[in-house]
Amino acid sequence: MGDNPLRSPIDRFTNAFVSFIEAPVIWFREKVVEPNRPTTYWYHQKFRRVPTIDECYTDDIVCYTEANLQYKRDRMVESEIVNILRQRYEDCILYESPNIEKCRPLHEQYLKESENWFIKYGDLGAYGDVKAAFMKQKHRMVWERRHGPVGTGMRENAAQG
Structure with missing residues (x-):
């Protein structure tokens, strides 16, 4: 053998x-x-980054459309990130209950990310586009220049004049 x-x-x-x-x-x-x-991408397709709305000319429709599509992709990705963080926190609460002190870092991370999401996309509605988000960012920057960070109240001298 x-x-x-x-x-x-x-x-x-x-x-x-x-x-x-x-x-x-x-x-x-x-x-x-x-x-x-x-090469066929079935998931996680990578799109090239396009110019943002502030880099587009006012009459460039193609640039505006590409920026709007990029904005919508970014919004979907960031919404999913916030949803995943919320789900992780809820799973941690479910698993670690009644001692939820171990879940505090997850909760803080979720709160920070949801705050950042709201700063960028909140109050725009379901049909908000890149132009509305850019205007929201501009108005926030003007407010912070005049009154300080949002949520701290108005300055005394700015309220009078």
């Missing part, structure tokens, strides 16, 4: 015949088909 697992002549013949038939097919697939096949 040797190390050869194919003991009988019929096994050796069958193996040789199968190799004779399969070898050209495998070679053709590896050398011709796979190198010439385009």
Whole structure:
């Protein structure tokens, strides 16, 4: 009894015949088909970053449309991030209950991300576009320049004049 697992002549013949038939097919697939096949993305497709709305000319419709599509993709991604963080926090509460002190870092991270999401996308509605978000950002920057950070109240001298 040797190390050869194919003991009988019929096994050796069958193996040789199968190799004779399969070898050209495998070679053709590896050398011709796979190198010439385009890469197909089934998920996590990466889009190139396009110019933002502040980099577009006022009459450039194509740039505005691309910026709007980029904005909507970014909004969907950031909404999913906030949803995942909320789900992680809820799972932690469910798993660690009644001692929820272990979930505090998750809760703080969720609150910070949801605050950032609201700063950027909140109060725009379902049909908010990139132009409305840009105007919201501009108005927030003007407010912070005049009155300080949002939520700290108005300055005394700004309220009078």
